[in-house]
Amino acid sequence: MLHNHVLSVSIWLPILAGIVVLLLGSDKQAALTRWLALSGSLSAFFATLPLYTKYDFSQGAFQFQEIARWIPAFNVNYHLGVDGIAVPLILLTSFTTVIVVIAAWEVITKNIAQYMAAFLIMSGLMIGVFSALDSLLYYVFWEAMLIPMFLVIGIWGGENRVYATVKFFLYTLLGSLLMLVAFIYLYHQTGSFAILDYYKLPLPLDAQVLIFFAFFIAFAVKIPMWPVHTWLPDAHVEAPTGGSVVLAAIMLKLGGYSFLRFAMPIAPDAAHYLSGFMITLSLIAIVYIALVALVQKDMKKLIAYSSISHMGFVTLGFFIFSQLGLEGAIVQMISHGFISAAMFLCVGVLYERMHSRQIADYGGVVNTMPMFAAFAVLFAMANSGLPGTSGFVGEFMVILAAVKFNFWVAFLAATTLIFGAAYTLWMVKRVFYGDVANKHVAELKDLNHREFLILAILAFMVIGLGVYPKLITDFTHVSAAQWLSHMSVSKLPIAGL
Amino acid sequence: MEYIQADLITVLPELTVLSMAMFILLADLFLKPSNRVLVYVLAQITLFVAAYFTISTHVPTVGYAFTRMFVDDPLADVLKLMILLGTAMMFVYTRQYMQLRGMFRGEYYALVLFSVLGMMVMVSGQSMLTIYMGLELLSLSLYSLVALDRDNAKSSEAAMKYFVLGALASGMLLYGMSMIYGMTGSLNIAEISSALQDSNTKNPVLILGLVFIVAGLAFKFGAVPFQMWVPDVYQGAPTSITMLIGSVPKLAAFAIAIRLLAQGMHPLTADWQDMLLMMAVLSIAIGNMTAIAQTNLKRMLAYSTISHVGFLLFGLMSGSLNGFASSMFYISAYVLMTLAGFGMILMLSRKGFEAENLDDLKGLNQRSPWAAFLMLITMFSMAGVPPTIGFYAKFTVLQAALQAGFLWAVVFAVLMAAVGAFYYLRIVKLMYFDTPQDSSMISAPADMKLILSVNAIALLALGLMPQILMQICGVAIGASLQ
Numbered sequence: 001m002l003h004n005h006v007l008s009v010s011i012w013l014p015i016l017a018g019i020v021v022l023l024l025g026s027d028k029q030a031a032l033t034r035w036l037a038l039s040g041s042l043s044a045f046f047a048t049l050p051l052y053t054k055y056d057f058s059q060g061a062f063q064f065q066e067i068a069r070w071i072p073a074f075n076v077n078y079h080l081g082v083d084g085i086a087v088p089l090i091l092l093t094s095f096t097t098v099i100v101v102i103a104a105w106e107v108i109t110k111n112i113a114q115y116m117a118a119f120l121i122m123s124g125l126m127i128g129v130f131s132a133l134d135s136l137l138y139y140v141f142w143e144a145m146l147i148p149m150f151l152v153i154g155i156w157g158g159e160n161r162v163y164a165t166v167k168f169f170l171y172t173l174l175g176s177l178l179m180l181v182a183f184i185y186l187y188h189q190t191g192s193f194a195i196l197d198y199y200k201l202p203l204p205l206d207a208q209v210l211i212f213f214a215f216f217i218a219f220a221v222k223i224p225m226w227p228v229h230t231w232l233p234d235a236h237v238e239a240p241t242g243g244s245v246v247l248a249a250i251m252l253k254l255g256g257y258s259f260l261r262f263a264m265p266i267a268p269d270a271a272h273y274l275s276g277f278m279i280t281l282s283l284i285a286i287v288y289i290a291l292v293a294l295v296q297k298d299m300k301k302l303i304a305y306s307s308i309s310h311m312g313f314v315t316l317g318f319f320i321f322s323q324l325g326l327e328g329a330i331v332q333m334i335s336h337g338f339i340s341a342a343m344f345l346c347v348g349v350l351y352e353r354m355h356s357r358q359i360a361d362y363g364g365v366v367n368t369m370p371m372f373a374a375f376a377v378l379f380a381m382a383n384s385g386l387p388g389t390s391g392f393v394g395e396f397m398v399i400l401a402a403v404k405f406n407f408w409v410a411f412l413a414a415t416t417l418i419f420g421a422a423y424t425l426w427m428v429k430r431v432f433y434g435d436v437a438n439k440h441v442a443e444l445k446d447l448n449h450r451e452f453l454i455l456a457i458l459a460f461m462v463i464g465l466g467v468y469p470k471l472i473t474d475f476t477h478v479s480a481a482q483w484l485s486h487m488s489v490s491k492l493p494i495a496g497l
Numbered sequence: 498m499e500y501i502q503a504d505l506i507t508v509l510p511e512l513t514v515l516s517m518a519m520f521i522l523l524a525d526l527f528l529k530p531s532n533r534v535l536v537y538v539l540a541q542i543t544l545f546v547a548a549y550f551t552i553s554t555h556v557p558t559v560g561y562a563f564t565r566m567f568v569d570d571p572l573a574d575v576l577k578l579m580i581l582l583g584t585a586m587m588f589v590y591t592r593q594y595m596q597l598r599g600m601f602r603g604e605y606y607a608l609v610l611f612s613v614l615g616m617m618v619m620v621s622g623q624s625m626l627t628i629y630m631g632l633e634l635l636s637l638s639l640y641s642l643v644a645l646d647r648d649n650a651k652s653s654e655a656a657m658k659y660f661v662l663g664a665l666a667s668g669m670l671l672y673g674m675s676m677i678y679g680m681t682g683s684l685n686i687a688e689i690s691s692a693l694q695d696s697n698t699k700n701p702v703l704i705l706g707l708v709f710i711v712a713g714l715a716f717k718f719g720a721v722p723f724q725m726w727v728p729d730v731y732q733g734a735p736t737s738i739t740m741l742i743g744s745v746p747k748l749a750a751f752a753i754a755i756r757l758l759a760q761g762m763h764p765l766t767a768d769w770q771d772m773l774l775m776m777a778v779l780s781i782a783i784g785n786m787t788a789i790a791q792t793n794l795k796r797m798l799a800y801s802t803i804s805h806v807g808f809l810l811f812g813l814m815s816g817s818l819n820g821f822a823s824s825m826f827y828i829s830a831y832v833l834m835t836l837a838g839f840g841m842i843l844m845l846s847r848k849g850f851e852a853e854n855l856d857d858l859k860g861l862n863q864r865s866p867w868a869a870f871l872m873l874i875t876m877f878s879m880a881g882v883p884p885t886i887g888f889y890a891k892f893t894v895l896q897a898a899l900q901a902g903f904l905w906a907v908v909f910a911v912l913m914a915a916v917g918a919f920y921y922l923r924i925v926k927l928m929y930f931d932t933p934q935d936s937s938m939i940s941a942p943a944d945m946k947l948i949l950s951v952n953a954i955a956l957l958a959l960g961l962m963p964q965i966l967m968q969i970c971g972v973a974i975g976a977s978l979q
Contacts (some may be wrong), residue, residue, distance in 0.1 A: 071889075073967045074896070114866075136892075140883040147877060150922070153932045157864075162930055166922055173882070175917050177911035184896045184907075 006050045006064050007080040008380065010090065011128045014044035014097065020121030023115030029170045037116035041101045041151040042096075042122060045199035048094040051087050057474050060482035062082070063198075070137070073149070075192040079134040080166075084479030085260055085330060086130045088472050089253055092337045096249045100242040102454050103345055107241065107352055112456060115156060118148040119242060126250055130257060135183045136193045139176070142254070146172055149243065149251070156240040164231075164238035171231040175221035179262075185268070187323045199486065200268045201494045208270035209377045215263035222255030225315060236304035237357070241348030244300065248307050248340035253333045256314045260483065264318065267448060269489045271319070278319040283412045285312030286393035289417035299357045301330060301349075302427055303343045306383060307418060310336050316413060317398040320405040321487060326399025326480045331472050335382075335465055337391035342379040348371070349451055350431075353444055359430050363437025368444040373432045375447075375455045379429045384421035390465035507562040507569050509554055510547040511513065511617050516545035516609035525603020532602055540606040541588055544613070548581040557976055561623065565685055568623035572755065572825075572977035577967060583745040583832050584613050586933040589948045590840040591737035593941065597848045600645055600735065608645075611739065612638035616749035625674045625684045625761075628753050632670070632717070633901055635749060636663050639742055643734040656732025662716070662726040670713025670753035676706030677762075685760040685846075688903050693764040707765055711772045717750045718806045721779040722848060731799035736846065736853065739795055743802055744832045746748045747809075751828045754813060758977060759821055766816045772816035774906060778808030781910050785917035795853050797920060799839060801879060804917055806829050811910060812894035815901040818974055823893035825970040830890035833956060837875040840949045846942045858924060860933025868939060869928045871953035881914055881923040885960040893967070 017040025025033030028058035056063060062081030067401045070078040082090065087190065098466025100119050125148070128141035146169055153165035190197045202209070221228045232252075238246050263269040269280075286309055310332065350365070350373060351357055366373035382389035385396075395416065403411035436442050447455070465471060505512065521539055528535060551574055559570040588609075595601040611634060618631030640663065644656035678684055680703045681692035693703075714725060719727040731739050758769050784804030791797035809831070812824030845861075845868075846850035852858070862869040878887035891914060899907050941949075959966055 071964050071967065073964065073971055074893075111862075140888070143883045143888070147873075147882065150925070151929055154926060162926055165927065165930075166919070169922060170915060170919060174915040177915055180892070181895070181899070181904075181907055181911055184892075184899050187896065188900055386783070396511075477610070 006047070006054070007082065007127075007131045008066055009122045010044070010048045010051070010094065011080075011131065013124070014040065014094070014127075015124035016118045017044060019043070020112050021120060023118065025491065027110070027112055030109070033112045033116060034101075037101050038098075038118065038326040040116075040120055040122070040142065041098045042114065044120070045098050046128070048090055051082065051090060055084075055087055055475070057084075058478065060478040065133070065280050065322075066133075068132075074136070074187070076136045077134050077194065077196060078137060080131045081133045082131050082476035083482075084477070085257065087475050088330070088334050089257055090130045091249050092124050092334055093123055095339060096337065097456050098152070098344075099288040099373060100409070102450060103245070103348065104240075104242050106449055107348070111155060115152070115242070118152050118245065119358070121153075122148040122246065124259060124341070126254065133195050134193050135186070135195055135198070136260070138195070139180060139183060139297060143173070143176060145251075145438070147253075149341075152243045153235060153239045154284055157238040157243070159238070160234070161191060162236040164234040167231045171221050171228070175200040175218040176268070178214040178317065179218035182211045185211070195261065198262075199268070200279070203267065203489050204493060205269055205273065207493070208267035209273065211251075212263055212274060213268035215258070215266075219255040219263060220279060220281075221260045222258070223252055223282050223311050224255070224308060225316065226289060226308070228394040229285070229289070230309060233301050233304040236307075236344075237298060237300045241344055242349070244344040244348075245341045248303070249337040252311055253337060256311065256318070256320050256329070256333050259315070259318055263416065265483065266489075267487055269490050269492055271487065272321070275319045275321070277292055279316060279409060282312045285309060286316065286413055286416050287419070290416055290423065291488060293423040294419065296423075297359055297425065297433070299347045299359055300344070301357075302423060303340065303347065303383075304361075304421065306423065307336065307340050307342075310340075310383075310436035311414065313395055313398045313416070316402065316409075317394075320401055320409075321482060322401045322404065323480055324397050325359065325401030325405070327410040327473055327476045328394050328401060330394075330476045330480070331390070331397060331465075331469055333393025334472050335394050335462070337364065338389055338458055338461045338465070339382045339389075341378060342375075342455065342462065345451075345454060345458070346376045346379060349447065354440055359427060361437070362431040362441060363434045363442065364432070364434045364441055367436050368441060369446045372447045372455075373458060376432060377428055378459055380424045380464065382466070384424040385417050388460050388466050388467070391464060393469040480489055503768060503821060504562040504567075506554065506763040508567065508609050508621075509550040509562060509966075511614060511621075512612045513547045513550055513571070513602075513612055514543060514617065516613065517546075518607050519595070521603055521610065522607040525607070528603070533603075533682045534584045536603050536606050537588065537592055540610060541585060543610060543735060544581045544585045544588070548578055551577045551581070553922050555935060559971065564678075565687070566624040566627045567618075567621050568975035569621060569972040572752070573599065573621045575973040576752050576825075577614075577617050578657055579829055579832065580616050580620070580624075580748050583748070583836060584609065584741075586840075586948055586952060587740055587744065589739070589945055590740065590836070590843050593945065594735075594737050594843045594846060598646065598687065598735065600737075605642070605645060608638045608642050612642070612741070612746070614975075615775065615886070616746060619749040620752040622687050622753065624702070624754055625678070625686070625689075625757070628669060628756060629667075631749070632694045633667060633752065635746060639663075639746070640806070642738045643730060644739065645734050645738065649735075651733045654834050655730045658733075659730045661892065666713050666723070668718030669709045669716070673709025673711075673713060674703055674704045676709065680706065683816075686756055693762060698773050703765070704768060707762060707768055709782060710762075711769055714750065714754050714757070715776055718809070719803055720776045720806045720810060721777075721783045721803060723779065724783070724803045726750040727803055728796050728799040730770060731802075731838065732793055732796045736795065736842055736851065738840055741769075741845070744835045747806075747828055748832060750826065754951070755821060755978070758813070759816075770814050770816055773810045774903065777807045778909060779808035780804060780810065780907055781913045782807075785913050785920075788917070791920075792855055794842060794855050794857070794924075798835075801917070801920075802835070804913070808891055808894050811903075811906070815894075815915065816895040816904070818903060818978060819900060820894075820897035820976065822967075822971040822974040823897040824968055825974060827890040827894050829966060829970065830886045830956075833952065833959075834878050834887060836877055837871065837949065837953045837956060840952060841868065841875065843947065844939060844949060847937065847940065854926065855927060855933060858927045859931040864933050864936065865939050871950060872928060873925055874957050876921040876924050878960070881962065884920070884957065887960075887965075888961060889960060889963040889967070924947040940958045
């Protein structure tokens with residue numbers, strides 16, 4: 001019976017677990033709190049697994065649908081459903097939450113219950129965003145998710161956390177409010193908030209362009225695309241490790257996913273019409289932001305900029321409108337979820353020991369932490385797109401698709417293989433290699449079991465997806481084809497009708 | 498004689514409040530200070546009996562009394578229930594505060610009950626005369642309540658300002674009413690409406706009368722450009738009175754706006770729509786931007802009220818049943834949020850200490866995580882972030898305005914909502930990210946803690962299930978305005 005409610009369980013189980021942790025947990029009973037949180041996140045993860053085992057790969061339509069009346073006054077329904085684009089992202093979300101809970105184990109000592117609860121609740125809300133098929137329901141999840149993240153950065157963050165978290169909140173809020181106006185406009189056109197009704201609605205080009213921009217602002221902030229990316233480095237630098245992981249691994253993907261779910265299929269003609277603009281922005285993100293990453297002195301900031309650059313591939317993949325590019329973009333989203341999470345966890349490992357994120361404070365870490373260095377180098381290679389790791393697959397697919405589209409676009413995109421390697425490996429060189437820089441580095445202790453466990457799991461995933469990307473493309477294949485066929489049909493009202 | 502009897506049964510809730518208010522005034526003379534709590538109990542009983550009569554005399558149709566001066570329709574019943582419930586909650590929140598400050602006296606309860614009576618009469622007013630009578634009863638009670646702490650210079654100053662400006666507003670409203678009366682020959686709302694339908698609506702006297710009425714209403718709401726009194730009165734009045742002024746009277750003001758504009762001057766919709774649009778946009782802009790600069794919590798909430806009124810006007814100016822219902826939903830949500838917000842300020846206050854500066858909230862999460870959580874919900878609800886009721890409130894009025902074609906005003910309003918989010922976030926920041934300045938225990942009576950928790954959680958619960966309240970508002974408006 002529960003199989004009919006897989007999505008509801010996936011959403012509400014972690015939220016419920018979060019509330020339980022909040023009520024029962026406290027700093028005095030730290031162990032109980034942690035175990036409660038872990039069991040909560042694990043059961044939430046297992047609750048999402050039926051999405052994998054029971055998914056019908058041959059179908060592009062939305063599966064696991066649930067529908068119930070919610071606000072009849074506005075014809076709003078509690079309507080859930082997933083396609084092959086959403087399922088991998090949902091699995092990534094529930095997986096990442098487990099990682100975050102383990103990563104926080106003995107690192108977070110203040111307000112443990114609130115910390116764990118925030119991540120559990122956030123996980124449920126993000127799964128809600130990925131599975132909502134009603135736009136108001138989606139919007140509620142989308143906005144509600146900001147509240148726990150706001151608190152996470154603000155309470156457990158670094159020195160400048162208040163500035164960073166307020167900037168994060170206001171940027172995202174401002175972006176999404178215009179999306180709400182677009183939803184209301186579409187509601188008055190169709191009489192419902194159902195996304196599937198929006199797909200069928202014919203719209204004139206000027207309306208499509210306005211709608212597209214309303215969505216664009218919301219999602220571009222989230223992804224983030226140049227030039228509205230400035231909140232991300234701040235938020236990442238100040239956020240606690242767990243916050244950075246969730247931000248990079250999942251929240252950025254919400255923006256990308258939402259482009260595929262809303263902006264483009266609802267306004268396909270505008271998407272085609274503005275594709276040059278979007279590709280330009282993506283290329284700026286890929287090239288310019290990579291150069292910015294090159295000069296960063298702060299490790300977290302460097303990874304943050306590298307995230308923006310990598311997300312440029314995602315939007316590029318969307319807007320060249322080809323099967324290969326689209327699937328590449330989705331693979332890139334998932335792969336970046338694992339790699340960026342791993343990179344931020346690596347910085348977290350160092351930060352806990354040294355309380356510094358400055359590259360200049362390190363040097364020769366490989367001498368004192370050989371096991372850790374091995375992992376870090378692997379993830380760095382993956383980040384710069386080494387074949388055999390998941391980082392390579394997505395980028396390669398997008399570049400391949402881009403070559404067919406336009407050689408120079410592909411050429412500019414491909415420079416990332418150089419720049420990406422440059423900034424990542426240069427950081428690795430300065431932090432890990434060379435002589436032991438100072439006595440703090442000399443006193444470093446290598447990974448403990450907990451840290452080893454999470455990095456090993458992530459390494460397994462990064463290599464696994466690099467060698468066998470079919471795990472994701474199985475999901476995306478049919479859905480992507482269907483999405484493209486939807487995009488190829490114009491929604492402009494036919495003249496004379 | 499039977500005719501009068503039927504009328505009296507219709508006004509049974511009002512009669513209850515009236516007679517009990519007078520009884521309390523008298524009984525208070527014979528009570529020893531140690532037995533004062535009896536007055537409190539009596540006042541609460543009054544509200545519940547009045548609420549009971551409101552429900553028991555409820556009929557889903559429109560009924561009239563006193564030669565159509567008084568109307569008993571679902572809209573009036575729902576608003577009366579909200580007013581009574583809100584006042585009862587306010588009584589719970591303010592009991593300790595008043596006790597500690599020597600204001601726990603019979604006249605406080607009598608005056609509040611008189612103001613409640615005024616609101617109930619306003620809500621049911623079907624003649625401009627009835628409406629004005631109710632409004633004056635409410636206003637005069639509020640002026641004296643603001644001055645209740647009579648040795649406090651600030652309170653007296655606030656009361657004076659409130660009185661002078663409020664009297665001016667009442668005068669304007671009355672002046673406008675006299676012009677409308679002169680042009681239509683009637684004081685009755687329904688007759689005005691039908692008279693206007695047949696007459697030339699471009700008549701300048703008519704429009705002038707409308708301007709004065711809208712100005713008077715704007716004054717009572719506290720909408721820009723008639724908002725000057727709001728911050729001073731909010732800050733100067735004792736917090737318990739600020740809570741009263743900021744909450745339930747807005748329900749009554751909404752009611753007379755519906756009676757006068759939507760029912761009485763329906764044929765002039767296009768004219769008052771423009772006026773409301775200007776006031777709505779300005780209120781949202783000025784309210785939100787000025788609130789950022791405040792350091793006093795009460796003053797900040799005053800500006801926040803101004804911006805909320807702006808959103809409320811968005812629903813009204815849509816001029817459709819959908820718009821009125823969404824405005825009603827907004828105002829109900831607003832009252833709940835205001836009660837929770839001021840309730841929290843009252844809870845943090847103690848003997849000789851007013852928790853009215855923003856800094857007094859610092860580190861609340863460390864002092865009391867539960868209190869901080871309740872305030873968190875309240876603040877996000879005021880900012881309009883889902884899944885709280887504040888979001889649906891904004892959502893409904895904006896969709897109504899969009900339906901009426903005010904696209905750019907709506908875009909402006911949502912941008913301003915993001916500006917507004919900043920100062921609500923600042924409170925969350927103070928509570929969660931800062932270290933506490935004072936570490937004294939938060940002592941509040943159990944009933945207050947319980948009701949305040951229910952109140953704040955309701956903001957969240959109604960956000961998850963907004964349907965119930967929306968439906969109540971929709972049905973009430975639909976059945977009363979045809």
